[in-house]
Amino acid sequence: MTESSTFQPTPSPKGDEPVYACFADSIQPDKLDKTPFQFEHKLMGHPALELSNLAQVLPALGERVMYSKGMAQLGANFDRAHIDHQNGLSIEETIDQILTTQSYVAVRGPENHASFKDLHRSMCDDIARLMKRNGSGTLPTDAEMWLFIASPNAVTPFHFDRFSNFLLQFRGSKQVAVFEPWNDEVIAPTQYEAYTARSDRQMHWDDRMDRHAHKFNFQAGQAIHIPFLGGHYVKNGPEDVSISMAIFYHTDVTRRFRQALIINDLLRRRLSRFGLAPSAVNSAGSMDGLKSGLYPIVKGIANLKGRLTGAKADDASEGY
Numbered sequence: 503m504t505e506s507s508t509f510q511p512t513p514s515p516k517g518d519e520p521v522y523a524c525f526a527d528s529i530q531p532d533k534l535d536k537t538p539f540q541f542e543h544k545l546m547g548h549p550a551l552e553l554s555n556l557a558q559v560l561p562a563l564g565e566r567v568m569y570s571k572g573m574a575q576l577g578a579n580f581d582r583a584h585i586d587h588q589n590g591l592s593i594e595e596t597i598d599q600i601l602t603t604q605s606y607v608a609v610r611g612p613e614n615h616a617s618f619k620d621l622h623r624s625m626c627d628d629i630a631r632l633m634k635r636n637g638s639g640t641l642p643t644d645a646e647m648w649l650f651i652a653s654p655n656a657v658t659p660f661h662f663d664r665f666s667n668f669l670l671q672f673r674g675s676k677q678v679a680v681f682e683p684w685n686d687e688v689i690a691p692t693q694y695e696a697y698t699a700r701s702d703r704q705m706h707w708d709d710r711m712d713r714h715a716h717k718f719n720f721q722a723g724q725a726i727h728i729p730f731l732g733g734h735y736v737k738n739g740p741e742d743v744s745i746s747m748a749i750f751y752h753t754d755v756t757r758r759f760r761q762a763l764i765i766n767d768l769l770r771r772r773l774s775r776f777g778l779a780p781s782a783v784n785s786a787g788s789m790d791g792l793k794s795g796l797y798p799i800v801k802g803i804a805n806l807k808g809r810l811t812g813a814k815a816d817d818a819s820e821g822y
C-alpha cells in the first residue's frame with residue numbers, strides 16, 4: 503500500500519475555496535437519502551487512516567472492535583456476525599493475517615480515539631453543509647464513524663444501516679450493490695420496521711432482488727452515499743485487503759422516519775392480536791408525524807420500566 507506521510511486535502515479544481523473538507527465539491531445535496539451515488543472523497547493519505555495509526559487505534563478501542571470470519575452468503579445475519587461467525591483468532595492475529603484468513607473487522611466509533619476526533623468533526627461539518635442545502639436540517643445527529651477492514655473476497659451480507667451513510671474507500675476494491683430506499687419489492691414495509699426496531703434482525707434476501715441494485719465498482723479515493731433505508735451488500739475485490747470508513751448519521755427527516763418506524767413496529771405487534779394493522783410509514787395517511795411525536799413518550803416509559811425491572815430498554819440508535 504502506498505500511503506503519503508503528509509495529508510493534503512485535494513484542492514478545488516478552479517483554485518476556489520473548497521466547499522467541503524472531505525467530499526468532492528461536485529456532490530449533489532438533492533440526491534441525499536433519495537438515491538445512492540458515487541463520488542470522490544478528499545481524504546486519501548489522511549494520517550488517521552494510515553496502517554501505523556490503525557495498529558495503535560484498534561487495541562485502544564477494546565470492545566468497539568468487532569471481528570468475524572468473512573461471510574459468503576448474502577442472506578447471512580450481518581447484525582450478529584461477530585457473535586455467530588467468530589474466527590478463533592485474537593484481534594492482533596486477525597489484523598496480522600487479514601490477507602489470508604477471510605476475516606472481517608468492524609470498529610465502532612473510532613472518533614473515541616484522539617487521532618480521529620478532527621476527522622469526525624470535519625465530516626460532520628460537511629454533512630451539516632449538505633443538510634442546509636437540501637433542507638433536511640442544520641446538524642447531523644447520532645453521527646458515528648465506523649472502520650471496516652476485510653480480507654480479499656470477503657462478503658458483507660445484505661442489510662441496511664438504520665442511518666444515512668457515507669462510505670469511503672481507502673485501500674483495495676469492492677463491488678457495492680445499493681438499493682433505493684422505500685422499494686417494497688426489495689424490503690417489505692414490515693421489515694423496515696422490524697429491523698429498525700430490532701424486533702427481527704434477520705434480513706430477507708432473494709437473488710431476484712438483484713435486478714433493482716445500483717452496482718458500483720468502488721476504488722480507493724471514492725465514496726458512496728447509501729441513503730437511509732437503502733439496502734446494500736458488498737463483495738470485496740480479490741487482489742487486496744479492503745480498508746473503508748463510514749459515517750452514519752441522522753438528518754431531522756431520517757430521525758423522524760426512524761422514530762415512526764419503531765412506533766409502527768410496536769403498533770403492528772400489538773394490533774395484530776385484534777386482526778388490525780397500522781398504515782406503513784411513508785405511505786398515504788400513515789400519520790408519521792404523530793408516530794414520531796409518540797416516540798419520546800414510549801421510549802420514556804420503556805426506560806422507566808427498565809429502571810424499575812433492571813432490564814435495559816432497547817435503543818435503535820445503538821449498534822450497526
Ligand SMILES: [Fe+2]
Pocket residue numbers: 661662663734
Ligand atoms: Fe451497511
